[in-house]
Structure formats: C-alpha cells, structure tokens
Amino acid sequence: MTASIPGSVLIVGAGLAGFQLAATLRRSGYDGEIEILGAEPHRPYDRPPLSKEFLTGTMSAHDLGLDDPGAPLQARWSLGAPAAALDPATLTVRTSTGATHRAEAVVLATGCTPRIPAGMGPAGADSVGGGAAGLPEGAFVLGCLDDAVALRQARVAGARVAVLGGGFIALEAAATAVARQAAEVTLVAPESLPLAGRIGAEAAHALRELHLRHGVRFAPPARVHGLSADAGGRLRAVRLQHADGARAELRADIAICGLGAAPTTGWLAGTGLAFDGAGRILCDAAGRTSLPGVWAAGDCANWEPSGPVPVPRPAGGHWQDAVDHATVIGAALLGSGPPALPPPYFWSEQHGVRLQAAGHLIGHPRLSAGGIETADLLLVYELDGQETGILGMDRPREVTRWRRGRARRPAVVAA
Amino acid sequence: MRRVCALNDLEPGEGLRIDDTSPPIAVFLTEEGTVHAIDDTCTHQDASLAAGWVEDCRVECPLHASAFSLLTGEADQPPARRPVRVHRAEVHDGEVWVEVSTAAPNLPPGVTLP
Numbered sequence: 001m002t003a004s005i006p007g008s009v010l011i012v013g014a015g016l017a018g019f020q021l022a023a024t025l026r027r028s029g030y031d032g033e034i035e036i037l038g039a040e041p042h043r044p045y046d047r048p049p050l051s052k053e054f055l056t057g058t059m060s061a062h063d064l065g066l067d068d069p070g071a072p073l074q075a076r077w078s079l080g081a082p083a084a085a086l087d088p089a090t091l092t093v094r095t096s097t098g099a100t101h102r103a104e105a106v107v108l109a110t111g112c113t114p115r116i117p118a119g120m121g122p123a124g125a126d127s128v129g130g131g132a133a134g135l136p137e138g139a140f141v142l143g144c145l146d147d148a149v150a151l152r153q154a155r156v157a158g159a160r161v162a163v164l165g166g167g168f169i170a171l172e173a174a175a176t177a178v179a180r181q182a183a184e185v186t187l188v189a190p191e192s193l194p195l196a197g198r199i200g201a202e203a204a205h206a207l208r209e210l211h212l213r214h215g216v217r218f219a220p221p222a223r224v225h226g227l228s229a230d231a232g233g234r235l236r237a238v239r240l241q242h243a244d245g246a247r248a249e250l251r252a253d254i255a256i257c258g259l260g261a262a263p264t265t266g267w268l269a270g271t272g273l274a275f276d277g278a279g280r281i282l283c284d285a286a287g288r289t290s291l292p293g294v295w296a297a298g299d300c301a302n303w304e305p306s307g308p309v310p311v312p313r314p315a316g317g318h319w320q321d322a323v324d325h326a327t328v329i330g331a332a333l334l335g336s337g338p339p340a341l342p343p344p345y346f347w348s349e350q351h352g353v354r355l356q357a358a359g360h361l362i363g364h365p366r367l368s369a370g371g372i373e374t375a376d377l378l379l380v381y382e383l384d385g386q387e388t389g390i391l392g393m394d395r396p397r398e399v400t401r402w403r404r405g406r407a408r409r410p411a412v413v414a415a
Numbered sequence: 416m417r418r419v420c421a422l423n424d425l426e427p428g429e430g431l432r433i434d435d436t437s438p439p440i441a442v443f444l445t446e447e448g449t450v451h452a453i454d455d456t457c458t459h460q461d462a463s464l465a466a467g468w469v470e471d472c473r474v475e476c477p478l479h480a481s482a483f484s485l486l487t488g489e490a491d492q493p494p495a496r497r498p499v500r501v502h503r504a505e506v507h508d509g510e511v512w513v514e515v516s517t518a519a520p521n522l523p524p525g526v527t528l529p
C-alpha cells in the first residue's frame with residue numbers, strides 16, 4: 001500500500017452505499033480498519049422490496065439482508081444511534097449517544113428521509129428509523145424497514161387506500177395495495193400524468209394505463225394539504241388542494257405517503273460542506289466533497305456529472321447509483337485512478353410488470369417494440385440522432401443488451 | 416446426461432432457457448466458445464438469467480446487479496447472496512448434453528417447483 005491510502009475508513013450510514021463500499025474495499029484486499037455507523041438497529045438491508053415484495057409477503061426481512069451470513073463483512077458496527085455531528089478538522093463523528101468515532105477518511109452515506117404532509121411531524125428535522133412519527137394512525141411512509149413493517153401489518157384488505165404522491169414509490173405502493181385487495185386505491189398527485197417529467201409522457205402514459213386496468217383511480221391533480229384524524233387519532237381523510245385553489249377531502253382508512261424524500265444531511269449543517277439546492281452533498285466525479293478526507297455516496301450525494309452525456313442526475317436517487325458510487329469511491333480511496341461513474345440505470349415493478357431504464361431519458365422517445373395496451377413497450381430515447389437512453393416494460397434482455405453494450409461493468413481494483 | 420439443445424441453437428454471448436426441466440436451466444455459449452449450464456432462475460428474485468449479460472465467464476442478472484460465475488455459480492455482489500446450481504455441460508457431435516445437478520436449487524423467495 002502507498003502512503004496515500006487511508007489506514008482507516010469511517011462510513012456513516014449502514015445502508016446500500018455504506019455496505020457496498022465496505023464490501024468493495026474488502027474485496028479489493030483492503031486490510032485497514034472499517035467502521036460503519038447506522039441510525040437504525042438493523043444490519044444493512046435492501047430497500048426496493050419495501051414497496052413491493054416485502055409488502056405483499058413474498059419476501060421476509062431476512063430475505064432483505066445485504067450481507068452474506070456465510071461470509072460476513074469484516075467491519076466494526078455501531079448501530080442504533082444516528083451520527084449527530086462531524087468535525088471536519090479531526091475527521092471525528094459524534095453520535096446521538098455522545099460516542100465519538102474517528103478515521104483517516106469519512107464517507108457520508110446517510111441516504112434520504114421520506115417527506116411527510118405539511119404540518120405533520122418534526123418540521124425540518126432529519127427523522128430516521130421512524131419517519132411516521134407525528135402521523136395519524138393509518139398513515140404511513142415508506143423509507144425504512146420499520147416503516148414497511150408497520151404498513152405490512154396494517155389491514156389493507158377491504159380498506160380505502162389513498163396513495164399520496166406521483167413518484168415511483170407511490171405508484172409501487174398503489175400496485176401493492178391492489179395486490180393486497182384494498183377496496184379502493186386512489187392516487188393523489190399534483191401532476192396529471194405522474195412520472196412524465198422523469199420518463200417522458202409516452203412511458204408515463206403506459207404506466208397510467210396499466211394502473212387504470214388494475215383498478216387504481218387517479219384523483220384530479222391536487223396537492224396534499226394535510227391529513228385529518230378522528231377524535232381517537234385515526235386517519236379519517238386526506239385534505240387536498242386542487243390546481244384551481246379549490247379544496248376537497250378524500251375519505252381514506254389508510255394513507256401511504258410517497259411524497260418524495262429529502263437527503264438526510266441536516267445534521268451536517270455548519271460543517272462547511274457544500275450542498276445543492278435539494279440539500280444533497282456536492283461531490284466531484286469521484287465522490288470527494290468540499291472537505292478534505294470527506295466523501296459522500298448514494299442518495300445523500302450529488303456528483304458532478306461526467307461521461308459522454310454529462311447530465312445531472314435528479315434528486316431522489318436509485319439503487320444502482322448508490323452501488324456505482326461505492327465502487328468508484330472504493331477505487332479512489334485505494335489510490336487507483338477511479339473509473340468513471342457508469343450511466344444511470346434504474347428499475348421498478350408495478351402490477352407484476354418490470355420497468356427498466358438505462359442511460360438518460362432525454363430527447364425524443366421512439367417506440368422500438370411492443371405497445372401501451374400490452375404493457376411491453378420498448379422506447380429508445382434519441383437526441384440529435386444519438387441514442388441516449390432506453391426504457392422497457394418486461395424487456396429485460398433488450399434493456400440489458402443496450403446498457404451493457406455501451407458501458408461495461410466496472411472491475412474491482414486491487415489494493 | 417440429457418440432450419438439451421443443438422450447439423447451433425446457441426449464439427455466442429447469449430443464453431438459452433431450457434424449459435422442459437424443473438426448475439428451468441440456462442445454457443450459454445461464451446464468446447470464447449465454451450458451453451455452460453446453470454439454473455435459469457436468479458436466486459434473488461424471479462428473473463431469467465438466460466436473458467442476462469455474459470462476460471468473463473459470468474452472467475449478470477438482467478434485472479439487478481448480481482453476476483453469477485458460470486463455473487462455480489457464486490454471486491459476486493448484492494442483491495443476490497446465494498449461488499445458482501451449476502450443471503455439467505458437454506458438446507458431442509454438435510449436440511449439447513447436460514447432467515443436472517442433484518443439489519437442491521436455491522430458488523428465490525416466492526418461487527416454488529411445480
């Protein structure tokens with residue numbers, strides 16, 4: 001090892017990016033100290049099934065674990081207490097219990113925290129491992145395992161379910177509520193065509209049609225204005241405000257908030273770190289923050305765009321970005337020229353249809369195969385005659401060929 | 416051993432799903448010309464590995480990030496943790512023959528044998 005390789009690494013956030021970074025370092029042969037701090041009491045687990053297979057009961061909490069019980073990751077764990085302060089001068093992190101942790105490099109990987117309707121919960125505070133605090137009984141968020149356990153235990157069958165928000169997690173939650181035999185599932189979003197801004201009108205239209213065929217109702221575009229509870233503290237209705245200012249109420253037994261998520265970075269205010277407008281930590285194209293020795297990965301980070309199509313990646317974050325960030329930071333920490341961050345890739349699953357998108361969904365989508373009615377379309381996005389991205393519904397082979405034909409998997413470097 | 420397909424049915428770098436075994440198996444012809452057989456169903460969720468990307472004697476699942484060794488069946492990174500079974504594959508006179516492993520398959524949650 002050369003002198004520039006840190007002798008110890010402190011990872012803040014025991015989620016996907018944090019786990020993957022530690023695993024990458026060990027696979028590369030790194031033998032320094034690795035310590036991982038986590039706000040939740042759980043070992044790292046996989047979040048995507050929390051709005052899908054975990055809610056329908058197909059996957060258990062055990063199935064979600066990221067570590068291999070047969071060959072567990074060699075790291076020191078400090079779980080159940082969130083990091084509360086970072087001293088950049090000494091690279092020391094203090095947790096809510098007052099314990100201090102120090103290393104030669106600090107990697108911030110605290111992910112994001114679901115937003116809750118205005119007027120509910122601890123305003124402005126990072127709330128982790130219990131985002132539902134302050135919500136009436138019957139209202140849920142989906143950010144962490146404990147949130148999903150609560151929703152899984154709720155009696156959804158026969159209930160009137162309101163799903164608040166028009167992002168991926170909201171649409172997935174609506175689909176699982178249908179699968180769990182809710183009496184009614186109504187989606188409330190400010191956009192008339194949810195996700196059109198992210199994936200284009202064509203693909204968004206195909207998703208909307210898929211939901212309609214499965215009985216999901218779309219309320220007229222409205223913002224959530226608040227939740228009303230009965231005297232016993234149980235959810236009674238969702239208060240809405242339509243685009244024209246008119247207010248309305250939607251009666252509901254269960255409300256699932258999919259209103260997006262804010263980066264869990266409030267605890268880093270005052271450290272001198274540079275943030276973007278959404279509160280994500282600004283990083284260079286290898287994950288370095290504005291503070292020496294401090295790196296950031298996953299949903300809490302906004303990396304400088306690089307590559308052939310240098311387009312900034314939207315806030316919110318996806319699974320593959322967290323893994324790719326970890327791979328790049330791992331290589332950079334070990335002193336090798338870090339690989340470029342691969343182009344974006346994400347997936348979703350709704351009503352049993354797998355949606356996958358690779359590259360940048362900009363420019364004009366061209367229908368390359370399939371159709372909207374059959375929920376099997378393949379769209380290729382083109383800008384100035386160049387293919388920039390692809391989106392498929394139940395088209396795993398085509399999307400994988402397109403993606404891997406353009407960007408190979410980054411290789412693990414040796415320490 | 417049983418015959419599963421003709422060598423001509425395979426394309427270099429592509430997988431072919433063989434459905435008449437339970438669970439189904441995937442047969443691959445690598446760019447280097449070697450033939451391999453593994454369980455077709457990913458151990459993470461219900462995806463067909465025959466639709467995956469073959470490189471360096473591994474197949475990357477077409478859904479998420481795990482890649483399985485065509486030689487040992489091990490997954491290299493999350494989300495899959497358990498290996499797929501590897502079946503012995505041989506080519507005789509242009510026909511692909513496979514000896515299906517007698518080990519128990521590592522099927523993903525929610526997938527059961529018919």
Ligand SMILES: Cc1cc2nc3c(=O)[nH]c(=O)nc-3n(C[C@H](O)[C@H](O)[C@H](O)COP(=O)(O)OP(=O)(O)OC[C@H]3O[C@@H](n4cnc5c(N)ncnc54)[C@H](O)[C@@H]3O)c2cc1C
Binds near residue numbers: 046112169267299319
């Ligand atoms: C319900 C749901 C469904 C999803 N579905 C998909 C999908 O289908 N496809 C897709 O591409 N992506 C999906 N995602 C997104 C994907 O899971 C994330 O992009 C990914 O987990 C990001 O990894 P991360 O490590 O940045 O954050 P996380 O995995 O969220 O990990 C962050 C960790 O940091 C911990 N933490 C927070 N604050 C502190 C603190 N102060 N101190 C210590 N620890 C702290 C948290 O408890 C958490 O464990 C989904 C996310 C959710 C919530």
Ligand code: FES
Binds near residue numbers: 458461476481493495
């Ligand atoms: S289904 Fe294969 S890695 Fe998830």
